Amino acid sequence: MTTPAITVTHLTRRFGDFVAVDDVSFDVQQGEIFGFLGANGAGKSTTIRMLCGLLRPTSGTATVGGVDVGRDPEAVKLRIGYMSQKFSLYEALTVDQNIRFFGGVYGLEGERFARRRAFALDMAGLVGREKSLTRELAGGWRQRLALGCAILHEPPIVFLDEPTGGVDPVSRRQFWRLIDHLSQQGTTVLVTTHYLDEAEHCHRIAVMNAGKLAALGTTRELKQVFEGRPIMEVQAPSAVVAMRALDAMPEVEKTSLFGTAVHAVLRSHQTTAERVTRQLLTAGVVATSVMPVEPSLEDVFLDLVERTSA
Amino acid sequence: MRKALAVGIKEFRQIRRDRRTLMILLFIPVFFLLLYGYALNFDIKHVKLAVEDRDLSPESRRLVSAFVNSGYFDQVASVTIEQEIVDLMDRDHIRAALIIPRGLGRDVRRGVPVSVEVIINGENANTATTVMGYASAVITTESARYQMAAPGSPAPFVQLEPRVWYNPDLRSSLFLVPGLLAYIGMITAVVSTALAVVREKERGTMEQVRMAPIGTLPFIVGKSLPYFVVSMTAAVGVVLASMVLFDLPVRGSWWLLLLAMGLYLFGALAMGLFISTVAESQQVAFQIALLSSFLPTMMLSGFIFPIASMPTVLQIVTYVVPARYFLVALRGVLLKGSGFLAVADSLAALMLFAVIVTSLATIRLRREWA
Ligand SMILES: Nc1ncnc2c1ncn2[C@@H]1O[C@H](COP(=O)(O)OP(=O)(O)OP(=O)(O)O)[C@@H](O)[C@H]1O
Ligand SMILES: [Mg+2]
Numbered sequence: 273m274t275t276p277a278i279t280v281t282h283l284t285r286r287f288g289d290f291v292a293v294d295d296v297s298f299d300v301q302q303g304e305i306f307g308f309l310g311a312n313g314a315g316k317s318t319t320i321r322m323l324c325g326l327l328r329p330t331s332g333t334a335t336v337g338g339v340d341v342g343r344d345p346e347a348v349k350l351r352i353g354y355m356s357q358k359f360s361l362y363e364a365l366t367v368d369q370n371i372r373f374f375g376g377v378y379g380l381e382g383e384r385f386a387r388r389r390a391f392a393l394d395m396a397g398l399v400g401r402e403k404s405l406t407r408e409l410a411g412g413w414r415q416r417l418a419l420g421c422a423i424l425h426e427p428p429i430v431f432l433d434e435p436t437g438g439v440d441p442v443s444r445r446q447f448w449r450l451i452d453h454l455s456q457q458g459t460t461v462l463v464t465t466h467y468l469d470e471a472e473h474c475h476r477i478a479v480m481n482a483g484k485l486a487a488l489g490t491t492r493e494l495k496q497v498f499e500g501r502p503i504m505e506v507q508a509p510s511a512v513v514a515m516r517a518l519d520a521m522p523e524v525e526k527t528s529l530f531g532t533a534v535h536a537v538l539r540s541h542q543t544t545a546e547r548v549t550r551q552l553l554t555a556g557v558v559a560t561s562v563m564p565v566e567p568s569l570e571d572v573f574l575d576l577v578e579r580t581s582a
Numbered sequence: 583m584r585k586a587l588a589v590g591i592k593e594f595r596q597i598r599r600d601r602r603t604l605m606i607l608l609f610i611p612v613f614f615l616l617l618y619g620y621a622l623n624f625d626i627k628h629v630k631l632a633v634e635d636r637d638l639s640p641e642s643r644r645l646v647s648a649f650v651n652s653g654y655f656d657q658v659a660s661v662t663i664e665q666e667i668v669d670l671m672d673r674d675h676i677r678a679a680l681i682i683p684r685g686l687g688r689d690v691r692r693g694v695p696v697s698v699e700v701i702i703n704g705e706n707a708n709t710a711t712t713v714m715g716y717a718s719a720v721i722t723t724e725s726a727r728y729q730m731a732a733p734g735s736p737a738p739f740v741q742l743e744p745r746v747w748y749n750p751d752l753r754s755s756l757f758l759v760p761g762l763l764a765y766i767g768m769i770t771a772v773v774s775t776a777l778a779v780v781r782e783k784e785r786g787t788m789e790q791v792r793m794a795p796i797g798t799l800p801f802i803v804g805k806s807l808p809y810f811v812v813s814m815t816a817a818v819g820v821v822l823a824s825m826v827l828f829d830l831p832v833r834g835s836w837w838l839l840l841l842a843m844g845l846y847l848f849g850a851l852a853m854g855l856f857i858s859t860v861a862e863s864q865q866v867a868f869q870i871a872l873l874s875s876f877l878p879t880m881m882l883s884g885f886i887f888p889i890a891s892m893p894t895v896l897q898i899v900t901y902v903v904p905a906r907y908f909l910v911a912l913r914g915v916l917l918k919g920s921g922f923l924a925v926a927d928s929l930a931a932l933m934l935f936a937v938i939v940t941s942l943a944t945i946r947l948r949r950e951w952a
Contacts (some may be wrong), residue, residue: 350795353793354793356786358785362596363785365599376588376589376592377585377791378795379584
């Protein structure tokens with residue numbers, strides 16, 4: 273196995289008394305797509321900003337592309353691309369002027385710049401629209417252009433902080449195709465997201481909660497927390513009433529709302545769907561359907577957040 | 583430096599598309615030029631007067647009391663040689679001086695016409711014109727009294743011989759333009775630079791730029807150079823426009839003028855950068871800029887209110903207002919035709935201000951970026 277692209281050991285960051293990132297350790301392999309999940313304020317952006325050399329760790333170390341971030345943040349910057357959570361292009365400039373600016377500050381010149389410019393335009397699907405003002409572009413194009421500008425200098429490691437926030441599903445899919453493509457070419461991608469369907473694209477996922485690393489692994493590994501705790505999906509005319517009835521049953525560990533349905537986590541495989549249906553009837557709830565389902569990432573996420581917050 | 587250039591070009595393009603900034607940079611100076619040039623008028627009383635009475639006769643004393651009793655003049659000094667008047671005037675302790683020639687009493691008694699000299703500081707043309715009107719009225723009244731005593735005499739006995747210093751033709755533009763230049767410098771440099779940097783923080787583009795391998799210095803240089811060029815252009819534009827519209831003279835050298843403007847703008851840009859390292863939002867930046875540079879430039883530089891007539895505490899504050907030194911240098915170069923040595927003090931003060939504020943801004947920015 274090759275050396276990891278990113279190694280994080282006991283990384284901690286405080287803001288005054290508040291611990292935004294609390295003793296976090298993990299590795300990211302080269303070419304891996306590493307997903308970062310967590311509620312608002314969990315500390316994802318703070319972690320990324322430390323890895324990028326934008327913010328000094330309070331304690332702990334992080335090595336990115338072989339360079340110690342705390343010791344030489346400037347050297348790290350040459351090896352990585354970063355797309356910040358806030359929208360990060362100059363809206364008053366045209367597509368081409370943005371590319372030129374970022375090419376300029378990254379010191380790209382001549383033939384190399386021309387090649388990378390063509391690449392960024394092509395990747396964003398903006399060939400022929402070089403003169404459009406960036407503020408007039410639709411969200412999906414802007415996001416792809418921002419990615420293009422962030423990786424103009426061909427960094428081996430890329431950090432993307434909520435790159436698909438506020439973008440329509442089709443554009444999100446296109447964006448993820450680009451991420452997959454980067455990873456296939458050997459680029460390491462660390463990406464945060466609130467969309468759990470996107471997380472399924474990641475090779476491995478880290479879930480952060482209140483500054484701590486709550487779980488880490490492949491999707492399959494993460495779903496193993498539901499080993500011996502089957503999930504029953506219940507549809508009923510009133511999900512809220514059904515939820516209350518389910519919560520009252522001793523066989524049910526906990527419930528959560530999934531759209532119009534309720535997911536009930538059971539304490540053992542002994543409890544069948546028929547039994548749940550019967551119990552619900554006794555409680556006066558007529559369920560339209562009760563059936564066992566595979567745990568989704570959302571189940572995992574909610575479960576983790578609940579347990580680590582308790 | 584190629585990277586600084588990339589930042590500079592980007593900034594230029596942003597300025598061109600940003601209507602609000604352009605408005606501040608170009609419209610406001612014109613507005614003020616017209617407002618002050620044509621509309622503003624000051625009502626004056628208690629003009630500080632120095633008297634040099636070479637005659638010391640009852641008639642000369644009558645004339646001095648006539649000036650004081652008119653209510654328009656306050657005698658603040660009696661002098662014996664003209665050099666003292668020069669000193670008092672240069673330090674803004676007096677705005678006018680009355681020189682009564684030897685033999686006034688004798689000549690008046692004999693019915694021989696005499697001339698009385700009144701020297702007026704002409705920097706503020708509006709004030710000077712008014713003061714001259716008052717002096718003329720006082721003297722005409724006095725003269726008429728003697729004429730009645732000696733009927734049949736054709737010419738007025740006492741004549742006013744006015745001399746206006748610094749701005750002999752009494753044009754208000756000459757007072758206005760230096761202040762306006764100081765104002766433009768502050769507005770363009772401080773406000774636009776501060777806003778430009780804070781805007782990048784707000785929008786998140788700052789983080790993106792910080793990720794690029796670009797040092798603080800190229801960033802600062804690239805970021806402020808366009809504003810330097812634009813405000814320098816606006817300043818030169820105001821000078822040229824005033825030369826055409828108001829016949830503003832440039833008695834000193836253009837190089838000295840550009841040097842003074844350059845140093846002043848350098849300090850103002852640094853001020854803007856410094857504010858941007860303190861403020862997190864454009865609103866806060868704007869307010870700090872307003873309080874720390876715009877208002878002092880208007881109020882504490884000697885542009886609108888003469889420094890000499892301020893309370894002592896405020897006078898002390900004016901020492902850290904760069905516009906104060908800038909105005910002295912400008913009035914010197916434009917109106918008095920001063921050479922380098924005469925304005926060297928002011929230029930040095932401007933330089934000092936610029937260097938100190940730049941260092942502060944760089945230190946703060948480094949800390950923020952580390
Ligand atoms: N510069 C700062 N000063 C003080 N507190 C900060 C600072 N930056 C972040 N925090 C706090 O640290 C916590 C973690 O913030 P962070 O931005 O890392 O969360 P996040 O996981 O990225 O959340 P989101 O999903 O909303 O982007 C938050 O409570 C935030 O208020
Ligand atoms: Mg975040």
